[in-house]
Amino acid sequence: MSRPLPNVADREFAPFWEGTALGELRLVFCTACGEVRWPPRPICDRCRSFELEWRAVDPRGGLYTWTVVEHRTTADIPPPYVVGLVDIADHPGVRLLGQVVAEPDALAVGMPLVARFDRVTDDVTLVNWEPAPGG
Amino acid sequence: MISGVGQTDYTKSSGRTDAHLAFEAILAATRDAGIAVEDIDGIISHPFSISPEEIVSGLALPRLQYNCTIHMGGAGAVASLQHAHDALESGVASNILIIRARNGSSGGRINERPSQQPAQQFRDQLERPYGWNTPAQRYSMICRRYMHEFELTREQLGAVAVSASQHAQLNPAAQNHGRPVTMETYLGGRVIADPYTRFDCCLETDGACAVVVTAADRRSPRRVDARIVAVGEGRPPSPDDLTNRPDLLRIGLEPAAALAWERAGAGPDDMDAAMVYDCFTFEVIHQLEAAGFVAEGEGGRFCAAGHIDLGGRLPVNTHGGLLAEGHLSGLNHVVEAVRQLRGEAGDRQVEGARKIAVTGWGDLGDGALAVLDRMERAA
Numbered sequence: 001m002s003r004p005l006p007n008v009a010d011r012e013f014a015p016f017w018e019g020t021a022l023g024e025l026r027l028v029f030c031t032a033c034g035e036v037r038w039p040p041r042p043i044c045d046r047c048r049s050f051e052l053e054w055r056a057v058d059p060r061g062g063l064y065t066w067t068v069v070e071h072r073t074t075a076d077i078p079p080p081y082v083v084g085l086v087d088i089a090d091h092p093g094v095r096l097l098g099q100v101v102a103e104p105d106a107l108a109v110g111m112p113l114v115a116r117f118d119r120v121t122d123d124v125t126l127v128n129w130e131p132a133p134g135g
Numbered sequence: 136m137i138s139g140v141g142q143t144d145y146t147k148s149s150g151r152t153d154a155h156l157a158f159e160a161i162l163a164a165t166r167d168a169g170i171a172v173e174d175i176d177g178i179i180s181h182p183f184s185i186s187p188e189e190i191v192s193g194l195a196l197p198r199l200q201y202n203c204t205i206h207m208g209g210a211g212a213v214a215s216l217q218h219a220h221d222a223l224e225s226g227v228a229s230n231i232l233i234i235r236a237r238n239g240s241s242g243g244r245i246n247e248r249p250s251q252q253p254a255q256q257f258r259d260q261l262e263r264p265y266g267w268n269t270p271a272q273r274y275s276m277i278c279r280r281y282m283h284e285f286e287l288t289r290e291q292l293g294a295v296a297v298s299a300s301q302h303a304q305l306n307p308a309a310q311n312h313g314r315p316v317t318m319e320t321y322l323g324g325r326v327i328a329d330p331y332t333r334f335d336c337c338l339e340t341d342g343a344c345a346v347v348v349t350a351a352d353r354r355s356p357r358r359v360d361a362r363i364v365a366v367g368e369g370r371p372p373s374p375d376d377l378t379n380r381p382d383l384l385r386i387g388l389e390p391a392a393a394l395a396w397e398r399a400g401a402g403p404d405d406m407d408a409a410m411v412y413d414c415f416t417f418e419v420i421h422q423l424e425a426a427g428f429v430a431e432g433e434g435g436r437f438c439a440a441g442h443i444d445l446g447g448r449l450p451v452n453t454h455g456g457l458l459a460e461g462h463l464s465g466l467n468h469v470v471e472a473v474r475q476l477r478g479e480a481g482d483r484q485v486e487g488a489r490k491i492a493v494t495g496w497g498d499l500g501d502g503a504l505a506v507l508d509r510m511e512r513a514a
Contacts, residue, residue, distance in 0.1 A: 004263040013260045039257050039376055065280035065383060067272055068329035073246035077266035085276060085378055097378050099265050104329070109283040126264055 003076035005124050012040045015054040020125040023117045025059035027094060028052050038094040059115035060132060061086040064095060068104045080104070086113055086129055101130045136360045136510060137216075138230075139168025139347035140470040145310040145461035148241040149341035156343035157185045157236035158193055164345035169356035170230055175347070177201035177228030179215040181464065183251050185236055201228035207368065208251065208497025209412055210387065212466040216505045217366035219348035229350065235466040236343035244339065253498055254375035261378070270414060271336055273377060273499075275328040278417040280383045282330065284432075287417070289330075291435030293321040295416040296334045296458055298444050303455025305445070305483035310338055311459040335416040337457035344463045344470050351510065361476040362510040364401070364490075367394030371500040380500070384421070384431075388494055388502030392426040395492075399506040403428040406506075407488040408475060409449055410468035412496040413456040419443070422494050423451070426504055445483055453483045465495045469505070476509040 008017035019026035032049030066084035084100040112132040141163025205211040300316035303309035324332035369390030420434035443451035454471035495503040
């Protein structure tokens with residue numbers, strides 16, 4: 001067993017992974033009402049439109065909460081590691097989950113983070129987070 | 136009314152299949168209800184568990200005429216009481232079975248079992264690749280957020296674990312009977328997913344329990360039974376996704392409890408005890424607040440003050456709960472409430488228990504609350 005990887009060819013997520021491979025953080029927006037839609041669902045929960053588009057956004061955010069995993073449950077991801085929920089700065093209401101590359105003692109709610117695009121295989125680039133410079 | 140309850144032994148290794156355990160618990164519950172096994176004509180099923188077809192076949196049930204499956208994870212046991220009650224009222228069935236059976240310990244550790252969460256695509260795409268895939272890892276983030284917004288100490292979390300353990304010492308059927316957890320043991324627990332340590336996490340259990348629900352005007356072998364007064368169920372915002380919920384502390388139990396209290400014409404202060412879905416220590420504190428037993432932010436102090444202990448203001452999980460009796464997906468909480476209301480709880484009996492609330496928590500924050508009361512018949 002090796003570490004779980006996303007299916008980058010997934011019908012609804014492929015543009016996300018195409019973006020991460022280019023160092024871009026992309027989110028889904030409703031073309032009818034303009035609202036950001038995350039995670040991607042086939043219908044806009046605000047205006048019920050099925051029309052959507054992917055757009056690159058500023059890959060910065062703030063830490064909402066986190067856990068430090070010390071008991072191993074995932075093959076090829078040895079503990080300890082930090083998993084955090086990150087509020088995307090320019091898009092309130094959108095959060096991404098990822099590993100936070102920082103000392104656990106340094107973590108605090110609201111700390112500014114910037115995305116890092118970590119290529120883990122030829123096909124997959126994951127989005128993790130690290131403290132923003134000067135943050 | 137809940138006319139019958141039954142269970143197997145709760146262990147780390149049953150040596151029997153899930154179905155074998157299920158049949159043992161069903162026989163015990165029908166015996167307790169004073170009905171023939173053949174009289175079961177309705178089953179409320181749990182997803183990813185023994186199917187109604189297997190139960191019909193194993194017991195040669197002649198007339199199963201009602202079945203539904205509740206998709207609320209651990210909240211399903213309590214929510215099932217609503218569906219059972221409604222099915223009886225409509226006359227579609229007369230004796231309805233609710234069953235939980237699992238080899239939750241010997242059948243594979245929780246991270247090795249197939250996930251039962253909704254919206255697997257989000258889990259596969261956005262969560263598992265980062266090493267986030269177990270209930271402890273998910274819900275620890277809720278606890279961490281609460282610690283940012285309110286007061287919560289290790290000792291307050293420990294009070295929940297120690298209380299559950301002390302209750303389990305009075306329950307010979309508990310998986311952790313004879314294995315007490317003290318505050319010292321609790322504080323020495325190794326970290327699983329910070330802030331959760333070993334003793335913040337519920338047990339993994341092999342076993343089964345079953346409940347039979349019957350119309351309240353039916354014959355009963357007892358003079359005293361537990362009645363379903365009211366049930367409410369609810370879901371948090373984005374129930375298929377925890378990570379984008381605007382406020383991680385808002386859970387389905389809030390609207391569920393509001394509904395149940397309104398329907399019951401009763402409130403938290405009227406309860407003599409509460410059985411709270413304790414998958415993790417903080418979830419007891421969280422749900423006591425969400426159900427209105429204590430104000431938001433006060434739950435930790437409430438538990439540390441001993442109010443949840445037997446003899447306290449609101450005894451909680453007198454059987455030991457998922458933390459110390461066993462993980463039967465919360466149906467064991469219903470079983471315990473019934474025994475308390477009947478006055479059959481032995482050394483852990485809550486004196487004069489007349490009304491008890493039972494909560495459920497499941498999937499990514501679904502919730503349910505049932506109010507049960509003691510129903511006495513003229514001698």
